[in-house]
Amino acid sequence: MNRTGVGLAGRFPDRFGSLRTRLALLYSIVLFALAAVMVGGIYLGLSRALSEQPTSHLARFEQLAQEGSADQASLSVDQQEDRPWLVIFEEEVNRRALERLRAYSFTALAGVFLGSLAVGWYVAGLVLRPISRISAVAREITATDLSRRIELGGSSDELRDLADTFDEMLDRLDEAFEGQRRFVQEASHELRNPLAVLRTNLDVVMADPEAGPEDFRAAGRVSLRAAERMSALVDDLLLYAHHERPDSRREPIDVGAVVGETVEDFAAAASRSGVVLDHDRIDGLEVVGDAVALRRAVANLLSNAIRVSAGGGTVRVSVGRDEEMVWASVIDHGPGIAVGDVDRVFQRFWRGDRASAREAGRSGLGLAIVRQIAEGHGGRSTVRSVEGEGATFTLWLPRYVDS
Amino acid sequence: MRILVVDDEADLLDAVARGLRREGYAVDTADGGAEAIEKATFIPYDLICLDLTMPGIDGLEVCSTLRADPPGEVPPRILMLTARDTVEDRIRGLDVGADDYLVKPFAFDELSARIRSLLRRDPGRSGAVLEVGDVVLDTARHRASRGERDLDLTAKEFALLRYFMTRPGDVVSQEVLLDHVWDEHADPFTNTVRVTVGTLRRKLSLEGEEPLLETVVGSGYRLVDEPVDR
Numbered sequence: 001m002n003r004t005g006v007g008l009a010g011r012f013p014d015r016f017g018s019l020r021t022r023l024a025l026l027y028s029i030v031l032f033a034l035a036a037v038m039v040g041g042i043y044l045g046l047s048r049a050l051s052e053q054p055t056s057h058l059a060r061f062e063q064l065a066q067e068g069s070a071d072q073a074s075l076s077v078d079q080q081e082d083r084p085w086l087v088i089f090e091e092e093v094n095r096r097a098l099e100r101l102r103a104y105s106f107t108a109l110a111g112v113f114l115g116s117l118a119v120g121w122y123v124a125g126l127v128l129r130p131i132s133r134i135s136a137v138a139r140e141i142t143a144t145d146l147s148r149r150i151e152l153g154g155s156s157d158e159l160r161d162l163a164d165t166f167d168e169m170l171d172r173l174d175e176a177f178e179g180q181r182r183f184v185q186e187a188s189h190e191l192r193n194p195l196a197v198l199r200t201n202l203d204v205v206m207a208d209p210e211a212g213p214e215d216f217r218a219a220g221r222v223s224l225r226a227a228e229r230m231s232a233l234v235d236d237l238l239l240y241a242h243h244e245r246p247d248s249r250r251e252p253i254d255v256g257a258v259v260g261e262t263v264e265d266f267a268a269a270a271s272r273s274g275v276v277l278d279h280d281r282i283d284g285l286e287v288v289g290d291a292v293a294l295r296r297a298v299a300n301l302l303s304n305a306i307r308v309s310a311g312g313g314t315v316r317v318s319v320g321r322d323e324e325m326v327w328a329s330v331i332d333h334g335p336g337i338a339v340g341d342v343d344r345v346f347q348r349f350w351r352g353d354r355a356s357a358r359e360a361g362r363s364g365l366g367l368a369i370v371r372q373i374a375e376g377h378g379g380r381s382t383v384r385s386v387e388g389e390g391a392t393f394t395l396w397l398p399r400y401v402d403s
Numbered sequence: 404m405r406i407l408v409v410d411d412e413a414d415l416l417d418a419v420a421r422g423l424r425r426e427g428y429a430v431d432t433a434d435g436g437a438e439a440i441e442k443a444t445f446i447p448y449d450l451i452c453l454d455l456t457m458p459g460i461d462g463l464e465v466c467s468t469l470r471a472d473p474p475g476e477v478p479p480r481i482l483m484l485t486a487r488d489t490v491e492d493r494i495r496g497l498d499v500g501a502d503d504y505l506v507k508p509f510a511f512d513e514l515s516a517r518i519r520s521l522l523r524r525d526p527g528r529s530g531a532v533l534e535v536g537d538v539v540l541d542t543a544r545h546r547a548s549r550g551e552r553d554l555d556l557t558a559k560e561f562a563l564l565r566y567f568m569t570r571p572g573d574v575v576s577q578e579v580l581l582d583h584v585w586d587e588h589a590d591p592f593t594n595t596v597r598v599t600v601g602t603l604r605r606k607l608s609l610e611g612e613e614p615l616l617e618t619v620v621g622s623g624y625r626l627v628d629e630p631v632d633r
Contacts, residue, residue, distance in 0.1 A: 189487055
């Protein structure tokens, strides 16, 4: 056996050894049993047929009947007279024939057993070869390098199907890991900017022997701003990571109520910014999901809309439904989104106005979180915008149908 | 030496500019790519500290624009500052003509060492320690001396002396000095150059010592590289 065979045996720590041995044994035992039953049947049938009615009796009876003297007495007398030589001879011939048949049967059965063992071993090896290939590849794959594939090829049978399924799973894992890696990279880049501000400011003021209390105070103010930015970013990163997997909580939610409550939460912030919040409430729009997550998504849309409408705008919030979906829209009359950016607004760390976003401590994750929550609920998030006239962000969620 | 610092992050821009000014460089700032290109087209900077990721015109674009159409005779050295540090990012930055690459967050000392090293690479600008006659200027330690005597120079005087020492014997006009030693906040109509040259001259040569900084009437100033009688 080669190395993979040993490996396979190690994977099936059973008293029958490897799967291949077991298959070969099973195959040859079944074949042997069938052959034994068949040979045994032939032997038994033959031996019974030979012993039931000796041929010599029949032959003698027929002879007497033809001579016309087939009465009981003569027959029995003849029987007595015939017995010693004819019956003994016949019995002897039968016994020997059966003995010979038995010997041949046992030899043939032994041959069948050995042959079936060899064929079983070979066939099992042939069938299991793709499995050892699959396990060899699986062993080579580590969490950090998911680029290997089994690529079994050959005819499309169950094992090919298994290998293809395995490859597809690796594709998905690879994609997920790659996404994770990119996310970590982007997140660390985002954290580096405020870190650089912090470090350089402290470096410069500490190295300056002439720096006075006012210089230190200024550096402290800048550092505080950078720290605030970092903590806002970290909060949003955690939130984003939390919503990466689909929400586990699934309960019927009234979207109208969730949106209504969120709008009430923002009433104070809106009036501070001089924004009118216009909201029409419709009840009975039910979806299934996580109410906290949905509220977060609506809140993110609302805070964006209020920010871009600050200083006398109107933000309109409406809900509704069609055949399959329930929707919630947040409509602002702010500057809108440039045509080239419409496809990017839901991307991580996209900010329409980087500099002012930074000052406000925005992470660039708000809309990405909205998209995540929508997709986690089996829905989607969309935006429609005319530059200079405003934007409409809509959350689409599958309707809950009570069955 | 005149440096342009470009970054859209105002807090970082201010700190870098302040630190570099204390090292004696003339520092201008720009908070975006467009402003950077505009300034670099008119002012012959010796070095540009360029942030890679900026909204609108980013660092790569600024870099390739300046490389395609270099202002002045000696194109400015370009040092990229960036939060992105993958190998591809570095290669892209260096390919469009950046001379060096520094990943944020950086130690300010490393930034200033890299700037010194980049400025040394230019022809006509020699090593970290400059010597002309008996005047020695250590750019890394920020110290200047004449013979045994330490010269107690302000940052501006130090920068001025460094500029003269990288081109001993050459006549340097007031305009050139204003371009390379003073930043954009200097008023070209004041006599700030004349005053600083005057104080530097007095600190270089005490009573009875050989005068080193000459005025060339009508054209500028000159650092005497070989004293007439030793």
